Amino acid sequence: IKKIAKGHTKQAADVKKAAVLGAGIMGGGIAYQSAYKGTPIMMKDIAEEGIQLGLDEASKLLSKQVDRKKLDVRGMADTLNRIRPTLSYGDFGDVDVVVEAVVENPKVKKAVLAETEGQLKEGAILASNTSTISITDLATALKKPEQFCGMHFFNPVHRMPLVEVIRGEKTSDETIATVVSYAQKMGKTPIVVNDCPGFLVNRILFPYFGGFAMLLRDGADFENVDKIMEKFGWPMGPAYLMDVVGIDTGVHAQAVMAEGFPDRMKQDFKTAMDVMYSEERYGQKNDHGFYRYE
Ligand code: NAD
Structure with missing residues (x-):
């Protein structure tokens, strides 16, 4: 698996700032993992209580790391500071990768992805954490389908090593490379898979x-x-x-x-x-x- 991922990292851009859409079970987990491994991440939801749940979950996981002496209190505070909760797209102009993790509904996802695409800088990458929906189909909502792919984490994000990186029909090699490299930076084992409903797992x-x-x-x-x-x-x-x-x-x-x-x-x-x-x-x-x- 490492070999497969290695072949994909040549053209990777460095992800300095990320964002996740949806602060639910998966969005909260993705924000925690990104922040814990050092990459600041915006966490956007449409509901205040969703954001709070995401933050509570991250704090709970970090407290456990402190109990296990894998992190000191300062480290915990620094990690929490790397998660930036928001209800708006205000600070999305300089993010490198956005992971969409809203409800598993193609219509909702297409609307959210299209809306988000308009907020991003040139060259930023959009990825979807969908469990089953075809990436090629979701890409029809976008102006730049080459800058879009699947980034499928498993639940609970902090414990499950695998990430499926899904190549849609129009996904570019650079997009795959950057998402593979971001997954590795998050301490995960990415595999690159072709697109179909349900992918591999x-x-x-x-x-x-x-x-x-x-x-x-x-x-x-x-x-x-x-x-x-x-x-x-x-x-x-x-x-x-x-x-x-x-x-x-x-x-x-x-x-x-x-x-x-x-x-x-x-x-x-x-x-x-x-x-x-x-x-x-x-x-x-x-x-x-x-x-x-x-
Ligand atoms: P969830 O119901 O826990 O959370 C969804 C969140 O998205 C909610 O907080 C909701 O308020 C928010 N949301 C809805 N519309 C939004 C919008 N327009 N903008 C921002 N936020 C919005 O769902 P989940 O289990 O975290 O699943 C999210 C995605 O991850 C789905 O596509 C799902 O298939 C996939 N996934 C889930 C699992 C799992 O085990 N639960 C595993 C892998 C992938």
């Missing part, structure tokens, strides 16, 4: 969630399935994983996968996740998914 993960949905329909108990998959050796079972990911994000991503691979991924029944979504049980983010978190 989620093409494996979503059939797994589909199998889980079928087991539940056949009468399986989700807690038992979780315990069994843990005994099998996975760090967590599918129900708990769904709660961590967010049931809303999972349902949106499943719809993109079903549209992209209708013969393989279509579920012609209402899944437990669909029912929870309609009841606004989104998992850990609102304390109620398969499990309760109070």
Whole structure:
């Protein structure tokens, strides 16, 4: 993997300042990781409470680093200062890379990406943290599709080493090089993958969630399935994983996968996740998914 990434870093621009759109589970994690590894990052959301959640999460993670003696209190303050929360595009004029991490909905993402593109300096790169949506499709909203690619982190960002860097049809080599190099600067292991719904990891993960949905329909108990998959050796079972990911994000991503691979991924029944979504049980983010978190 390192070899693959190495071949892509020749034309990389140095990322001195970044930005993330959306301060949710992923946006907050991306801001923390960038700041922790030394790159200042603007963190933009549309809601004050979203920003606060992102900052609280970063503080929590940094306190743990202080407890583990990996950081002193000064280091913690310096890292937090590198995260610049905002509700506007005011300071976006000098950012080198923007990572979009808003809701998994192509219409919303296209609108946000097009709006952001207009705020950036010449040569700045836009990347999307989408889990499943085609990068080539998202790029149709942009004037400079060559300066756009996927930068797909995994949850929780501070612990998961892999980042998928996704090359859309028009993405330039320079864009890939810069995003690969920024991922490395963040201490991650980037892999460059071609564009398709779900990229690489989620093409494996979503059939797994589909199998889980079928087991539940056949009468399986989700807690038992979780315990069994843990005994099998996975760090967590599918129900708990769904709660961590967010049931809303999972349902949106499943719809993109079903549209992209209708013969393989279509579920012609209402899944437990669909029912929870309609009841606004989104998992850990609102304390109620398969499990309760109070
Ligand atoms: P989330 O629901 O936790 O957060 C989304 C945030 O985006 C919210 O704070 C919301 O206020 C904000 N937002 C909405 N519209 C906005 C706009 N126009 N401008 C700025 N902010 C806006 O979602 P999440 O789980 O962080 O997912 C974000 C993206 O990351 C999705 O595309 C998702 O598929 C992808 N992703 C999620 C996971 C995961 O495990 N949750 C993993 C990898 C990738």
